[in-house]
Amino acid sequence: MSSTLVECVPNFSEGHDKAKVEAIMHAMQVEGVYILAHEMDADHNRCVITMVGNKEAIAEAAIRGVGKAAELIDLRKHTGAHPRIGAADVVPFIPIEGVTLEECVAIAKRVGEEIWKRFGVPVYLYEAAATKPERQNLENIRKGQFEGLRDEVAKNPARHPDYGKDAIHPSAGATVVGARKPLIAYNVYLNTADVEIAKKVAKAVRFSNGGLRYVKAMGVEVRGLAQVSMNLTDFEQTPVARVFEYVKREAARYGVIPISSEIVGLVPKKALESAAEWFLQIENFNTAMILENRLAAVMGGNKPGPGKDDGSFGVSVFIEKLAEPRPVPGGGSAAAASGAMAAALGEMVAGICRGKKAYQPYEAELTSAIAQLTKLRHDLTLAVHADAVSFARVVQAHKEAKTASAENGPHLIEAALKKAIEVPMAVAMRARAVSRLIESLKPMTSKAMASDLIVAASLARTAKEGALANVEINLENMQDEEFADRIRQQISGLV
Numbered sequence: 001m002s003s004t005l006v007e008c009v010p011n012f013s014e015g016h017d018k019a020k021v022e023a024i025m026h027a028m029q030v031e032g033v034y035i036l037a038h039e040m041d042a043d044h045n046r047c048v049i050t051m052v053g054n055k056e057a058i059a060e061a062a063i064r065g066v067g068k069a070a071e072l073i074d075l076r077k078h079t080g081a082h083p084r085i086g087a088a089d090v091v092p093f094i095p096i097e098g099v100t101l102e103e104c105v106a107i108a109k110r111v112g113e114e115i116w117k118r119f120g121v122p123v124y125l126y127e128a129a130a131t132k133p134e135r136q137n138l139e140n141i142r143k144g145q146f147e148g149l150r151d152e153v154a155k156n157p158a159r160h161p162d163y164g165k166d167a168i169h170p171s172a173g174a175t176v177v178g179a180r181k182p183l184i185a186y187n188v189y190l191n192t193a194d195v196e197i198a199k200k201v202a203k204a205v206r207f208s209n210g211g212l213r214y215v216k217a218m219g220v221e222v223r224g225l226a227q228v229s230m231n232l233t234d235f236e237q238t239p240v241a242r243v244f245e246y247v248k249r250e251a252a253r254y255g256v257i258p259i260s261s262e263i264v265g266l267v268p269k270k271a272l273e274s275a276a277e278w279f280l281q282i283e284n285f286n287t288a289m290i291l292e293n294r295l296a297a298v299m300g301g302n303k304p305g306p307g308k309d310d311g312s313f314g315v316s317v318f319i320e321k322l323a324e325p326r327p328v329p330g331g332g333s334a335a336a337a338s339g340a341m342a343a344a345l346g347e348m349v350a351g352i353c354r355g356k357k358a359y360q361p362y363e364a365e366l367t368s369a370i371a372q373l374t375k376l377r378h379d380l381t382l383a384v385h386a387d388a389v390s391f392a393r394v395v396q397a398h399k400e401a402k403t404a405s406a407e408n409g410p411h412l413i414e415a416a417l418k419k420a421i422e423v424p425m426a427v428a429m430r431a432r433a434v435s436r437l438i439e440s441l442k443p444m445t446s447k448a449m450a451s452d453l454i455v456a457a458s459l460a461r462t463a464k465e466g467a468l469a470n471v472e473i474n475l476e477n478m479q480d481e482e483f484a485d486r487i488r489q490q491i492s493g494l495v
Helices: 018-027 055-072 101-119 138-142 145-152 195-205 240-252 269-280 291-299 315-323 331-353 357-403 408-444 447-475 481-494
Strands: 005-008 033-041 046-053 088-097 123-127 175-179 184-190 215-222 225-232 258-264
Touching: 005 055, 018 033, 018 046, 018 055, 018 408, 033 055, 033 357, 046 055, 055 088, 055 101, 088 101, 101 123, 101 175, 123 138, 138 175, 184 195, 184 240, 195 215, 195 225, 195 240, 225 240, 240 258, 240 269, 315 331, 331 357, 331 408, 331 447, 357 408, 357 447, 408 447, 408 481, 447 481
Parallel strands: 088 175, 123 175
Antiparallel strands: 005 046, 005 088, 033 046, 184 225, 184 258, 215 225
16 A cells, blocks of 8 residues: 555536546546545535545546546536536645645646646646645636636636636636645535525635635525535634534524535544534543544554553454444454554564664664564555455445446446455565565574564464455456456465
């Protein structure tokens, strides 16, 4: 599994035609990329797709998605509550792990240039990737929407795109590409159909008019109700709960109240944790009280907290989750965890011996082994969660295939199965590497620690065998014989 993780949340101007959205998602199925969620909104006539992947793969997936959208969506026939200038309207890249915001800016620029070269769709850069101060805000670029931009771009040099000429694509418009921190798309519905009230509330809450920092807002009508539609660009500085309370207070000025709210796309867990703390007023609240956080800490090798180095490391939480009557986490996650523990034991033995006089001749070898085992432990730890995600995606793909077109249904399942094979295959290969390193440590480490290396070797062997069992069971359902044969050859090499 890659040590870099980038999120991309492209917004497409299609909220009615499920087949078109499925075709766009299918185009974005690139090795190394996981599509986590997609949401269609008929009122906004818009779809939001959330995907994550390594730096290289996520860029290609986004480019292909824009190309497919340009092929299928005609903005000349498009109407909806949400402002838009493109078939693929906005494509943001967000750093998640092992990557900086600056690196996401570089990805955005590369993607923007490729979109123009391949599809003739002009691109504007926004947020952290903006080349002009006024283009940091998406609203400024979207001014006038597709129709207004189409008429003005040839006349006004200030509206020329960053990539492309002084004209937009006749049917696909233009695309806005950028890099930013995690954003929450948050909407609040009011108990009135008067959209003017929503607009007044939005004006009060958004930062550009003196409202809350890191909040962008507009008032629209959705499903016969007035909606305050918002983007929260830094939820840590301005929490979701504070935004809701502000909207509630402003709405009261006009004699209305919020009746519900919604989140479009995915939301960082930390944002909901802060909302729980805000509204429930829990005394001495801290995120370690949350079961899933403790589980993540166990998977990541973290201790329960300061002053609690009692040797338990909270591992019982992970074991209890394995014991629950549900398929995830399952054998694949357990295999990855076994491999991570094997690598950790090897690190421990090598670390204790390195630097001691008796093992001075092996200083370079021990240092190299520690560096390799550290990387392997990190990757195997990430695979504990990745295996669970890939299995969940297979289950979801089978559900989606029931309502997908006859052409796209099998593709969805096949793509999900490939992911479910790739993760344990990588675990098996890393477990073999751990085994070899553990074996190499035996002659150059203390005999008193031989039992630790025996346990490490056993864990590594279990990790490899368990991971391969997961690969083989998924191969049984593969239709792509060429892919299956290639994987079976790799298995033969490992065995």
